[in-house]
Amino acid sequence: MKNLFIVFSAFALATIIYGCSQGKYAATNKSYKKQIEGYAALLKEYPIKDSAGLPYAEEWVGTTNLSMRRPNFVIIHHTAQNSCEQTLKTFTLPRTQVSAHYVICEDGTVHHMLNDLLRAHHAGVSKWGNTTDLNSSSIGIELDNNGFEPFAEAQMKSLVILLDRLKKAYSIPTSNFIGHGDIAPTRKNDPNWRFNWKSLAEKGFGHWYDDATNVTLPVGFNHLQALRVVGFDIKDTTAAIVGFKRHWLQDTTKGLNNEQLKVLHQLSKKYQ
Numbered sequence: 001m002k003n004l005f006i007v008f009s010a011f012a013l014a015t016i017i018y019g020c021s022q023g024k025y026a027a028t029n030k031s032y033k034k035q036i037e038g039y040a041a042l043l044k045e046y047p048i049k050d051s052a053g054l055p056y057a058e059e060w061v062g063t064t065n066l067s068m069r070r071p072n073f074v075i076i077h078h079t080a081q082n083s084c085e086q087t088l089k090t091f092t093l094p095r096t097q098v099s100a101h102y103v104i105c106e107d108g109t110v111h112h113m114l115n116d117l118l119r120a121h122h123a124g125v126s127k128w129g130n131t132t133d134l135n136s137s138s139i140g141i142e143l144d145n146n147g148f149e150p151f152a153e154a155q156m157k158s159l160v161i162l163l164d165r166l167k168k169a170y171s172i173p174t175s176n177f178i179g180h181g182d183i184a185p186t187r188k189n190d191p192n193w194r195f196n197w198k199s200l201a202e203k204g205f206g207h208w209y210d211d212a213t214n215v216t217l218p219v220g221f222n223h224l225q226a227l228r229v230v231g232f233d234i235k236d237t238t239a240a241i242v243g244f245k246r247h248w249l250q251d252t253t254k255g256l257n258n259e260q261l262k263v264l265h266q267l268s269k270k271y272q
């Protein structure tokens with residue numbers, strides 16, 4: 001009987017240890033790996049004959065000079081959820097079809113959920129300058145924040161370290177660090193107006209404007225053209241103005257007064 005108890009205990013302990021080593025996300029991690037294997041198989045297909053109807057040469061010639069495509073934008077979000085755990089759950093449910101490369105929790109913990117060279121589903125229908133489908137060219141970073149609170153210091157600290165790494169690794173231009181609300185102003189308002197874009201710009205992530213106090217607006221200043229120069233899609237002008245004010249004036253109201261027009265003028269100069 002005693003022996004049986006020992007065997008049973010050992011079995012229970014082994015089950016617990018095995019369960020822990022598998023982790024809470026073992027099943028979804030398996031799904032990630034399976035998808036990667038599918039893409040790896042796709043990359044290993046040669047000769048390459050992927051376009052129907054083309055008069056392909058008889059002999060396939062592969063070039064010797066290639067590398068992986070690189071991201072050229074960083075899009076910052078707030079999760080609009082109540083905890084990091086909730087977001088991890090959302091991003092591991094196949095039915096949601098949403099994801100981001102990184103999730104940064106309030107305490108500064110970073111979750112790197114997919115390889116930087118893969119396409120995450122975070123931007124949705126979006127446009128910045130003439131670039132559409134930002135998902136294909138960007139890294140998505142989600143900050144755990146419900147949309148109505150300041151961003152935690154530890155979280156911002158991790159964000160800056162991450163941005164620095166991404167900028168260096170992929171030579172991302174300073175102007176290409178932007179928010180979800182910038183690229184989808186009719187649908188999104190994240191990161192919320194409390195986000196400190198100014199401090200990021202001072203570190204080389206995004207642009208800020210020079211003092212506009214003593215600036216005189218040029219005759220015939222076209223604010224829509226200026227918004228367009230910065231990058232906004234001006235199809236919905238009200239939304240573009242709200243987006244500009246949230247990001248560069250920490251203001252959530254509509255319309256532009258003379259002082260704000262001067263700021264926009266100063267800002268647009270940074271994008272010319």
Ligand SMILES: [Zn+2]
Nearest residue numbers: 077078180190
């Ligand atoms: Zn977002």
